[in-house]
Each structure stands twice: as C-alpha cells, then as structure tokens.
Amino acid sequence: MSSLSLAVRDSSTMLRRNLLHARRYPSxxxxxxxxxxxxxxxxxxxxxxxxxxxIGGGDRSAxxxxxxxxxxxxxxxxxxxxxxxxxxxxxxxxxxxxFRTMAIHRGSVxxxxxxxxxxxxxxxxxxxxxxxxxxxxxxxxxxxxxxxxALGLLALVSLAFxxxxxxxxxxxxxxxxxSNNAMPLILLPLxxxxxxxxxSMPGWFQPIAEYQPFxxxxxxxxxxxxxxxxGNNGWLTIGWCLALAVLGYRWSKAQFDRDPK
Numbered sequence: 001m002s003s004l005s006l007a008v009r010d011s012s013t014m015l016r017r018n019l020l021h022a023r024r025y026p027s028x029x030x031x032x033x034x035x036x037x038x039x040x041x042x043x044x045x046x047x048x049x050x051x052x053x054x055i056g057g058g059d060r061s062a063x064x065x066x067x068x069x070x071x072x073x074x075x076x077x078x079x080x081x082x083x084x085x086x087x088x089x090x091x092x093x094x095x096x097x098x099f100r101t102m103a104i105h106r107g108s109v110x111x112x113x114x115x116x117x118x119x120x121x122x123x124x125x126x127x128x129x130x131x132x133x134x135x136x137x138x139x140x141x142x143x144x145x146x147x148x149x150a151l152g153l154l155a156l157v158s159l160a161f162x163x164x165x166x167x168x169x170x171x172x173x174x175x176x177x178x179s180n181n182a183m184p185l186i187l188l189p190l191x192x193x194x195x196x197x198x199x200s201m202p203g204w205f206q207p208i209a210e211y212q213p214f215x216x217x218x219x220x221x222x223x224x225x226x227x228x229x230x231g232n233n234g235w236l237t238i239g240w241c242l243a244l245a246v247l248g249y250r251w252s253k254a255q256f257d258r259d260p261k
Contacts (some may be wrong), residue, residue, distance in 0.1 A: 012112075035186060036075040036128050043067055043195060044135055051196070061136050068132040069221040070194025073214055075128045076121050076158050077185035080165040083117040087169030088178035096256075110252055114162050121158035122151075139225040150224040153237065157217050160241040161185055163248025170255040189214045213240040 048060035090096050165182050172178035192214040198206050209215055216236035223230035
C-alpha cells in the first residue's frame with residue numbers, strides 16, 4: 001500500500017473515531033452551540049429595534065439580516081473550542097502514546113481531528129442558520145453560485161481555526177486549560193463587525209475590529225448572502241485563512257512530533 005493510501009485510510013479511521021465520540025457525548029457540542037444561539041435571540045428580540053436604528057434599518061428584520069452572518073462565523077469559533085478540548089484530552093490520557101506504538105500514519109491522528117471538527121462546524125453552522133431563518137432571516141438575492149461560495153467560505157474559515165484550536169489543545173496541560181486557551185476564538189467575533197459596523201465604534205478601537213480575521217470574513221459572507229459590497233474583504237479572508245491554517249498546522253505538527261506522551 002502506498003504512503004498516500006495509508007494516510008487516507010488511517011485518517012478516515014481517525015475521522016470515524018472522532019465522529020463516534022461526538023455522537024456519544026453530544027453535550028459539549030450542544031453547550032458550545034448555546035452561545036451563538038442565545039446571542040442571536042438576545043440581540044434580535046431584546047436589542048433588535050434599537051440596534052436596527054443604529055445601522056440605519058427600519059425595523060428588526062433589517063438587523064436580523066445584518067447579524068446572522070456574524071453569528072454564523074461566531075458559531076465556528078465556538079465549535080472549534082470543542083476540538084481544543086478533545087485534542088487536549090487525547091494528549092493527556094495516553095491514547096496518543098498508544099497510537100504512536102501502532103503501525104499507522106502519524107499525521108492521521110491530527111488530520112482525523114481536523115476533518116471531524118470541520119464537519120461538525122459546518123453542521124453547527126447549518127443548525128444555527130436554520131434558527132436564523134426561523135427568526136426571519138432571508139437571502140433572496142443570493143444566486144446558487146453565491147450560496148456555494150458562502151459554504152466554501154465557512155468551510156475554509158472552519159479549517160483555519162480548527163488548526164489553531166488543535167495547536168491550542170496540544171499545548172494545554174488539561175482539558176480545562178484548553179477550553180480557556182481557546183476562548184479568544186469565541187470572544188474575537190464580539191469585537192468585530194458582527195453586531196455593529198466598524199465605523200460606529202470609537203476611533204481608537206476601529207483598527208482592532210477592522211484588521212482581525214473575523215471582520216473580513218463576516219463582510220465577505222454578508223456580500224455573498226445579502227449583496228453588499230465585498231471589496232477587498234474576500235482576498236483578506238483567504239489570506240487570513242491560509243496564514244492561520246499554515247501556522248496552526250506547523251504549530252500542531254511541531255508539538256505532536258516533540259511531545260513525549
């Protein structure tokens with residue numbers, strides 16, 4: 001069997017293992033999904049009219065259209081926290097050491113985690129998106145090609161942040177620390193353009209919100225689903241995702257090769 005075939009076979013096995021874990025212990029995924037869903041409900045039904053006036057909208061429905069793309073990106077950040085916890089658990093309970101003694105492709109352990117996390121993130125986005133649709137979100141102007149591009153964008157962002165979460169998980173001494181270390185992946189969307197336009201923020205804070213990875217991704221997703229101007233945000237999103245994916249992969253691989261556990 002060729003090296004590529006071995007890698008694909010073993011990565012598929014590790015993917016099935018991680019999906020089985022997620023199915024048997026769904027509480028972590030459900031708890032992580034609560035954050036974006038609760039924020040969606042809070043900002044639409046409690047603050048919706050006020051926030052809509054702030055962005056020049058006429059009613060709450062305008063703010064639903066504005067906020068849902070940001071919540072979808074926040075869902076990815078929330079979901080990959082579970083990846084950091086799962087990786088840290090594997091690293092500290094001895095299963096990785098056991099895998100190292102077996103005749104399997106070394107990289108399959110990491111690739112299984114990443115593939116499983118991306119799949120779970122996409123499913124989570126669909127579920128949160130369904131909640132948004134039930135609350136009134138509509139994207140009537142998006143073409144089938146734009147919907148495919150939006151799904152590809154969400155998958156790319158999921159891949160990038162999953163690799164970062166894997167690195168955080170491998171570098172954490174326990175699952176609790178991994179959860180805390182990955183918390184910025186949930187907090188960053190809160191200081192992006194997810195809930196309010198960047199130009200409405202204080203001048204000193206605008207560069208922080210504008211030049212972080214979530215803001216261009218959110219603006220690109222809004223452009224694809226709602227027909228707003230994308231500008232350079234699409235290229236910035238791709239650049240951020242590639243840079244984060246490469247950084248996360250190299251960081252994770254270095255720790256995996258070095259860790260004696």
